Amino acid sequence: MSSAASAAEGVDRPAAGAEVTRLDPVGGSSGHGPALTGPALTDLALARGELDRSSYLRPNDTWLAQAWADPQTRVVVAEHGCALCAIDDEPASLLFVSPSQAPEGVRFLLGVDELSTAYFGVAGPLPAPAHGGVRAVPLREAGPLLSDRDAGLMTEAVALANWHETFTHCPRCGSPTVPFAAGHARRCPADASEHFPRVDPAMIVLVTDADDRALLARNAMWPERRVSILAGFVEAGESAEAAVAREVQEETGITVGAVTYLGSQPWPMPQSLMLGFRAAATRTEITVDADEIVEAHWYSRDELRDAVAGGNLRLPPPVSIAHRIIQSWYGSELPGSW
Ligand SMILES: [Zn+2]
Numbered sequence: 260m261s262s263a264a265s266a267a268e269g270v271d272r273p274a275a276g277a278e279v280t281r282l283d284p285v286g287g288s289s290g291h292g293p294a295l296t297g298p299a300l301t302d303l304a305l306a307r308g309e310l311d312r313s314s315y316l317r318p319n320d321t322w323l324a325q326a327w328a329d330p331q332t333r334v335v336v337a338e339h340g341c342a343l344c345a346i347d348d349e350p351a352s353l354l355f356v357s358p359s360q361a362p363e364g365v366r367f368l369l370g371v372d373e374l375s376t377a378y379f380g381v382a383g384p385l386p387a388p389a390h391g392g393v394r395a396v397p398l399r400e401a402g403p404l405l406s407d408r409d410a411g412l413m414t415e416a417v418a419l420a421n422w423h424e425t426f427t428h429c430p431r432c433g434s435p436t437v438p439f440a441a442g443h444a445r446r447c448p449a450d451a452s453e454h455f456p457r458v459d460p461a462m463i464v465l466v467t468d469a470d471d472r473a474l475l476a477r478n479a480m481w482p483e484r485r486v487s488i489l490a491g492f493v494e495a496g497e498s499a500e501a502a503v504a505r506e507v508q509e510e511t512g513i514t515v516g517a518v519t520y521l522g523s524q525p526w527p528m529p530q531s532l533m534l535g536f537r538a539a540a541t542r543t544e545i546t547v548d549a550d551e552i553v554e555a556h557w558y559s560r561d562e563l564r565d566a567v568a569g570g571n572l573r574l575p576p577p578v579s580i581a582h583r584i585i586q587s588w589y590g591s592e593l594p595g596s597w
Contacts, residue, residue, distance in 0.1 A: 300522030300535060300587065304403040304578045308411020310370035310378060317368060317441035326377040327358050327366070334361040335369065335380045335412055337420035340528060341395040342413050343385055344405070351404035353413050354393050356386055365423040367442025369415050372408075380416035380442070382423045399528065403578045418527035419443070422456045425529065430454070457530055462502045463490035464536040465584045466515060468543045468557055473588055475563075475572070476511065476547070476555035485573045487581045489552075490533070499534050507538065511555045512546030515539060521587070524580045533580045537588070560589055567594040 316322050326332050333355035335342055343354035355378075364383025371377050385395050398417045402410050419442060429436050429447035436445035436454060445454045465488045466474040475486040491506035493499055500518045507513050515538035526533045545555050558566065566572035574596045575581040586593050 300524075300580065300583050303522060303524040303580055303583060305398070305410060305414045305526065306522075306524045307407040308414060309407045310372055310411055312415075313368070313371040314443070316371070317443055323368065323441055326368075327379070329377065330357050330359070332358050332377045332379060334358055335378065335416040336362060336364075336383055336385050337380055337413070337416040338383060338385050338395075339424075340417055340421065341385065341397050342401070342416060343388060343393050344396040344401045344413075345392045346394065346396050346401055346404060347392055350406060351401065351409075353401070353405055353409035354389065360386060362386065365420075365438050365442055367416075367419045367423075367438070369412055378412060380412075380419055382420035399576075399578055414525055414527060418458075418525060418530065419456060421527055421529040426454065426457060458525075458532050459530050460493040460499060460534055461490060461526075461531045462493060462499050462506065462534045462536055463488060463581055463584065464503045464507065464515075464518075464538050465588055466507055466511075466513060466538050466540050467588065468540045470559065471588075472557040472559050473563070473585065474511065474513065474540070474545075474555060475558055475585075476552045479549075479551055479553045484571055487575045487579075488584060490581070492531075493534075499536070503536050503538055510548050510552040512542075512544060513540050514542040516541045521584060522580070526580075535580045535584050537584070563589065564594050 334357065335353060335355060345352050345354065358379070361381045362383035364381045367380045367382075369378040369380050388394055398413055401413060405413060423438065423442070426445065427435060429449065429452060431452050432447065432449050434447050434449040436447050438444070439446050443456065446452070447454070468474075474488070476489055477486050489507055489510055491502060491510075493502040497505070503518050504515055507515050518536055518538045521535040521537060523535060524533045525531075543557070545557075547553060547555050563572065567574060574585060574593055576596045577583075582593065582596060
């Protein structure tokens, strides 16, 4: 299953707001192709959350009630992957409402800032925009423009709202479940089973050959000229590294040796966590599966630049980890994106 980037950037889903843990790629090529060392990915658009999630407060009903009664408390309303933002302002900002202005809906604690201001999310209908510059904006569009704090808040709010909107019943007995732990879990009143936000891990990988050319592919669902690197969901009982090797082989016939982890980004559209990798090809002949991938080619940096400049290739947008991984290989700002 899976594939390049459609459902999630190739796959789509979340682990909201957490900062990227900086990992130094181990690099190395096992003798196949060039070494894969390079800078780890930092400051990914949707992985910049800086608010303390204050998870220790989630079981404290007294504190939660006091915080909700405080007019200084800020609430992010999320619905269908969107929140209200002043997106055209400089800088762009996320719109907060007070608890009394928040709509009915599942409530969840997002965190507490250094001034002890509490932030909640509510999964419910978006309030009417306060003024002309405010509108409902999808996370994919707002994420790169918001501050670190706001991007993290919106990512966490959208991820939790998506979960509450979707996972409403007990998978064991079918009873409606009830939120608890400040909206970070749900419990079945019939059998007491507890359920937690679902996150689907997906790998995304830049494959290079012995000449350090990059493999770019077009998903069957994409228009002509749009390409990205390969992506796919990690299957049950499978490591992320094994998923890299399997997906690359299934979709393009290419086999890979060394696999290097680069970083991760939540992609709550609706519930993915993208795990970024580079991999060295050990067999470079391309045979696309023609199901998920309809074409794939090797590109040198010069070929990539010329293809984009000539309008023959469109690369993923900066919000995506795919863009950042391709850029880390390319060595400078990419010449364009879709
Ligand atoms: Zn149940």
